[in-house]
Amino acid sequence: MQLLILGANSDAAGAVAAKFAATEKAGLYLASRDLDRLRNRAQDLAIRHQVNAEAIFFDATDYTSHQAFYQSLNPKPDGVVLAFGYLGDQELAQRDFAEAERIVAANFLGALSVLEVIAADFERRGHGFIVAFSSVAGERGRQSNYIYGAAKGALTVYLSGLRNRLHRRDVRVITVLPGFIRTKMTEQLNLPARLMAEPSEVAEDVYRAFRSGKDIVYTKWFWKWIMLVIKSIPEKVFKMLKL
Ligand SMILES: NC(=O)c1ccc[n+]([C@@H]2O[C@H](COP(=O)([O-])OP(=O)(O)OC[C@H]3O[C@@H](n4cnc5c(N)ncnc54)[C@H](OP(=O)(O)O)[C@@H]3O)[C@@H](O)[C@H]2O)c1
Numbered sequence: 001m002q003l004l005i006l007g008a009n010s011d012a013a014g015a016v017a018a019k020f021a022a023t024e025k026a027g028l029y030l031a032s033r034d035l036d037r038l039r040n041r042a043q044d045l046a047i048r049h050q051v052n053a054e055a056i057f058f059d060a061t062d063y064t065s066h067q068a069f070y071q072s073l074n075p076k077p078d079g080v081v082l083a084f085g086y087l088g089d090q091e092l093a094q095r096d097f098a099e100a101e102r103i104v105a106a107n108f109l110g111a112l113s114v115l116e117v118i119a120a121d122f123e124r125r126g127h128g129f130i131v132a133f134s135s136v137a138g139e140r141g142r143q144s145n146y147i148y149g150a151a152k153g154a155l156t157v158y159l160s161g162l163r164n165r166l167h168r169r170d171v172r173v174i175t176v177l178p179g180f181i182r183t184k185m186t187e188q189l190n191l192p193a194r195l196m197a198e199p200s201e202v203a204e205d206v207y208r209a210f211r212s213g214k215d216i217v218y219t220k221w222f223w224k225w226i227m228l229v230i231k232s233i234p235e236k237v238f239k240m241l242k243l
Helices: 011-024 035-049 063-071 090-095 097-125 146-169 199-212 223-232
Strands: 002-006 027-032 053-057 079-082 129-133 172-178 216-219
Touching (some): 002 011, 011 027, 011 035, 011 129, 011 199, 027 035, 035 053, 063 097, 079 097, 090 097, 090 146, 097 146, 129 146, 129 199, 146 172, 172 199, 172 223, 199 216
Parallel strands (some): 002 027, 002 079, 027 053, 079 129, 172 216
16 A cells, blocks of 8 residues: 655644554655655654655645655555644634634645645546544634634535545545544644543554445544534524634
């Protein structure tokens, strides 16, 4: 199996790459912007799991480069893990559109752009799978992060449509909905320890979903129930909460 990891410097992506390398002996294309970090990760995974791992430059928001980026991959991947994301600064984004644009670009437009290129190839070949990291933040808008949430919500809807389109070609699309993961994205935030997942736990959940044929996976599992409760709160009440 050859796996393309987009945003492969993400801590969660690193754990997923390790899981697929260990269990499937997957060859890895590790794609992201920080090539030094990526090369270290590639070297580490290659030695630890005795697989091929290659570091490749990829910028999710450089849309016009996506076609050439994908074309350069030989062999073509059997699966893609899309893990790049940008939490951004909600308050800054409220007063500075450039920050809002960065959030939407990194979390939604970049994913749309590159996944359309990949989907066309998988559709033509009738082969492949896509695992994409969205977020429970996309399930209901909250004042503390609704711009990031809106971008992730758009991504979740997009993935649902893509799954619907590719299903008849035997191409799977798995939507990953994490709650909180202990990564560099959340290290500055004060989040409840009991709700946090380690990247390795997320990787286990993703791999289990891959093996079992699930379409949507909440990680950790209890977020499915937390979000069910959050989504069921009437808007009249919800708008008065400080979330
Ligand atoms: N951590 C959480 O609690 C949490 C919760 C819900 C959802 N998620 C989502 O899960 C995914 C993984 O999260 P994480 O916490 O593991 O992330 P992370 O460790 O913060 O890493 C995110 C990575 O995204 C990459 N990235 C950002 N913009 C990019 C761009 N324009 N082009 C290419 N790469 C770009 C960065 O790569 P470079 O370092 O190479 O620049 C960065 O290493 C993200 O999509 C995130 O939104 C995370």
